[in-house]
Amino acid sequence: MKFLVFANTKIDSFVHMQLIDLSRSLSKVDKMDVSFSYHSYLERNSGATHVSQFWNPYPRDIQLEGWKSDVYLRSYGTQFYTDDNSIWNTLSVLKTHPHREFLKQVLLFAEDYRLEQICINDRPGMKHAFQLRKETFQVHYNREYRKHIQQKRELDALFCHIILLANKRFVAVPLQTQQLYLELRPLLTKLTSAQSTHDIAAIIIQMAELTKQHSDLPDMKTAYRSFSDKPASTDSTDESQKFDDLTRSNETKTKKTITKDEQKEEENDQEKESHSSWHDETSDPQDSFLQMDLDQGTNTDLLGEGAREAESGDAVFGSVQTSAHSTENNDFNTQNEHESETDNNQTGSNSSSHFPYGEVNKNVTEHFVPAKPATPEEVTQYELFNQEIAPFVTQLKQNFLKTMEHKRTSPREDLHFGRLGKKLTRLATDKNPRLFRKKQESQHELDTTFTLLVDCSASMFNKMEETQKGIVLFHETLKALRIPHSVVGFWEDAADATVNNQPNYFHEVISYRNSLHQPGAAIMQLEPQEDNRDGYSIRRMGEELMKRPEQQKILLVFSDGEPAAFDYETHGVLDTHEAVTRTRKLGIETIGMFIANGEITEEEEKLMQNIYGPQNVVVPSAAELVDYLMPVLRKLLFKSI
Structure with a gap:
């Protein structure tokens, strides 16, 4: 989680997504990305439209039109003409x-x-x-x-x-x-x-x-x-290959000289390769064989009016920038090249069949932390919280049961068939009268399940105790109504995160199988940890929800700020927004609850709007979480009847 911002150089994520969609529509390139650089230009090889930070200091209306003009000029003009x-x-x-x-x-x-x-x-x-x-x-x-x-x-x-x-x-x-x-x-x-x-x-x-x-x-x-x-010119490559051939320092065979036996050996070696980003859901691990992360990045984040003095080192940086390029010597397995993507709307993360959780999450390794047996201190603390929120639980339960009973006993009227009703005057006044009624079918249990995903990043250190009260309210209410649910804390270990391995942890303190008879004291084990990779966590919990047999599935997310993890800042908001969109397309209702630090800012409201759309709730402080959670639970429960 981010604590300090020394320069307000962040770009509105919603505007960024608009520019990406505009660039892809104009260029006809499905994976075209948009980066904010010092100058505006087009990189065909990497599939990036660079818009100029010249527009940053200008008012919002001029700024947006300026960026759009850059996209028009590069994604349409330069791309085709x-x-x-x-x-x-x-x-x-x-x-x-x-x-x-x-x-x-x-x-x-x-x-x-x-x-x-x-x-x-x-x-x-x-x-x-x-x-x-x-x-x-x-x-x-x-x-x-x-x-x-x-x-x-x-x-x-x-x-x-x-x-x-x-x-x-x-x-x-x-x-x-x-x-x-x-x-x-x-x-x-x-x-x-x-x-x-x-x-x-x-x-x-x-x-x-x-x-x-x-x-x-x-x-x-x-x-x-x-x-x-x-x-980089292919001529220099050919010369280097000739030199390597003369010195015998490169024994690489071309495709024409590979024998069938050697090809089989290479295929076997390829099958034995291991990669830290593989997991059980990956159907074809060889598709990600030695892929390099060249997702996106801006050349600079300097502010200014778009002009800088030329420097002698510019040519050096230019040569370094193009040192990594594609080559015809690649011999990767492309049998699934045209398979459908896991998520066709993965704009920011550029996900494909190679990376089912998005390319920005391709090096994530997953670790599940089971709940430990509750200590006496945790049990005592849980009982104190339970006593404090008991009136809210009782109120929710009574209102909900009364509503269910009223709906069950009240008949449906104005039907074409059923029992004859009392409003027979319609036979003379209406051309096509509805004269019948029918009793509601009894419904003893709801066909609904919930998952609560709790941000356990370091910035929750002064909010976790009040957040735990909200979690207790969530657990006790659903437990009283016999609705299966789970509570999972998530975080990324920043200390151990590297380019090739970003360990993400899921701490399941309430599980589906025990939620209806579990005391809940394990909720007290949720503690502030490190970073948070919201997009990956939402995708994974969405998968777990899809395994449930219930018809209505609801994912509730407690968070307190912008996603921040290793190599995730550029695409964190976009990736989380895409994860929410993908989860909703699966039929899972996804709601975000943002816990502010005492005062709600316009930037925080816009952040939640960009990620969750209208299905978001901004809570001024953790102390008010229970008050804000009550109407959310009531609305979700009544909607499920």
């Missing part, structure tokens, strides 16, 4: 040019300008977002222009002048670059009418020849735009 090779080849040619950064920025701006016109023509609904983007950029680049003039950065100021001129905003050309601008002006005019990325690249090469004559001008210092790095 940009020739990446033309960009990469041009940047490669400009690598030794004295004004390479200036030419690069003009190249990327010209391509964005062309893509913007295509987006508006093909999809007029994008016009509003691009109009707001244009107005915002006019103000921003006008401010940047004045700043560069003061700092005597002529090419930076000239670039801002070009952008403002393209957006019908006129400013003076910097004095030191007036001659260069006059020479470039005919080519700049051609850029606005270019029909393809190749045309723009050809014009930039011509501009490069002209700018060489002005080598006295220092290159541009500020990077306003970025482009994805080129995947």
